[in-house]
Amino acid sequence: MRFDIMTVFPDLVETVLGESIMGRAQKNGFIEVHAHNIRDYTTNKHRKTDDTPYGGGAGMLMTPQPIYDCFKAVEAQIPEENSRRVIYMSPRGRVLNHTIAEELSSYDNLILLCGHYEGVDQRILDLIVDEEISIGDYVLTGGEIPACILVDCVSRLKEGVLAAEECYENESIASGLLEYPQYTRPPVFMGLEVPEILLSGDHAKVDAWRLAEAKELTRKMRPDLYAAYMEAHPEPPPKPKRTRRKKEAVDEKEAVDEPS
Ligand SMILES: C[S@@+](CC[C@H](N)C(=O)[O-])C[C@H]1O[C@@H](n2cnc3c(N)ncnc32)[C@H](O)[C@@H]1O
CATH class of the missing domain: 3.40.1280.10 (SPOUT methyltransferase, trefoil knot domain)
Incomplete structure (x- = not known):
């Protein structure tokens, strides 16, 4: 270009x-x-x-x-x-x-x-x-x-300009969210510690933490971006508490079946 x-x-x-x-x-x-x-x-x-x-x-x-x-x-x-x-x-x-x-x-x-x-x-x-x-x-x-x-x-959107594609795809705005907080060495600086989860080596947990942080930061700092992101990525409705419902249904059925 x-x-x-x-x-x-x-x-x-x-x-x-x-x-x-x-x-x-x-x-x-x-x-x-x-x-x-x-x-x-x-x-x-x-x-x-x-x-x-x-x-x-x-x-x-x-x-x-x-x-x-x-x-x-x-x-x-x-x-x-x-x-x-x-x-x-x-x-x-x-x-x-x-x-x-x-x-x-x-x-x-x-x-x-x-x-x-x-x-x-x-x-x-x-x-x-x-x-x-x-x-x-x-x-x-x-x-x-x-x-x-x-x-x-x-x-920086052109191939080859940045080291790897993910460099911009995961960044603020391009991902639809603001970037999560980042930390590097040392693990403690002026008494402030790096969040423990980032040192855990558990990549799935780190990814989940970063997504949650990015969402929270975007919600606070750029509600306009957050609303657009949530519209594009609707969260699944919470799972129904099946065991309790089943129990209630059984109780109700028994009550109906009971001879008066
Ligand atoms: C002092 S400005 C001229 C402003 C012009 N008289 C007006 O009121 O729209 C001089 C030049 O700076 C550039 N410039 C100033 N502010 C800019 C901005 N926010 N975005 C892009 N270019 C800008 C433009 O090329 C412009 O011709």
Whole structure:
């Protein structure tokens, strides 16, 4: 899968995505990330990429020409048969979540546009953008961090990026629940002990404990997720107490059969 990020701060995204698991995924060829400097495409003699908004108002707006030419250069590198989506990172967009990340992970190419200052000229959105995506209901100074977040959460769903599939399937949100509490060495830290069951070596009991903890944590912290999980995984009704019922039935029958 290939990501092309159009930005006026390419070093920022290259630094963030060049480290750790994302960096390794690129080195091993599981994902490709290309940052394109929009400023390289401006025809303005002062290399400007922004201007004041028509109609007045605070701040500067990114001009359409350098973004459009940058996009055309990126587009020329993508094989025509590839599935692709052009996304503008924007606080106005659909708020990113696991389902959207899964949906986006099915494309061959994602082209991400990072705004800065007051954003970009509307005509760029009309001309090249398929969708606006937000990373949450707050406003940042630029689209670079949101783009890195999108690349990270989409990439880790691609085969090979994480060590094993279960790494994300059992995690918070993807599993439908928040993750249970995890512990590592030492067994006692600052007087706090690791729950005994985790040291028992009984995998069935550990699994049952983790599921119960995950459910309880989700119920407390994310009732919306909990309700959706319980709807998808209804609990079987409690087993009837058969012995008592049988006894009652026998007593009742005897009472009826008894001659008056
Ligand atoms: C200061 S913001 C512009 C906000 C814009 N004037 C508005 O009110 O919608 C500058 C850039 O940061 C990025 N950005 C800010 N907040 C974001 C968010 N929550 N999600 C995604 N991108 C965001 C966008 O690319 C945006 O163009």
